[in-house]
Amino acid sequence: MNxxxxxxxxxxxxxxxxxxxxxxxxxxxxxxxxxxxRDDGSKDRTLSILNEYVQKYPDKxxxxxxxxxxxxxxxxxxxxxxxxxxxxxxxxxxx
Numbered sequence: 752m753n754x755x756x757x758x759x760x761x762x763x764x765x766x767x768x769x770x771x772x773x774x775x776x777x778x779x780x781x782x783x784x785x786x787x788x789r790d791d792g793s794k795d796r797t798l799s800i801l802n803e804y805v806q807k808y809p810d811k812x813x814x815x816x817x818x819x820x821x822x823x824x825x826x827x828x829x830x831x832x833x834x835x836x837x838x839x840x841x842x843x844x845x846x
Contacts, residue, residue: 773804
């Protein structure tokens with residue numbers, strides 16, 4: 752099996768551990784994956800960290816950009832699911 756897996760991540764004020772989390776995802780053995788992220792209106796450095804990773808790994812990480820701000824995690828993940836095009840999805844929580 753080598754099907755594409757899309758990892759869905761909704762972030763909110765997660766700067767403290769976000770880099771470690773993204774590094775962990777990037778080190779996975781399975782290689783046919785993409786990470787689709789939506790930030791839910793963070794007020795800390797979360798967006799800055801995400802943008803650094805998107806620039807460094809543009810073929811693996813995509814950051815959805817919208818003006819909807821804080822929708823709450825359930826609505827944020829619903830939006831990610833709607834944007835996903837992979838045959839398989841995995842949810843990744845930031846904590």
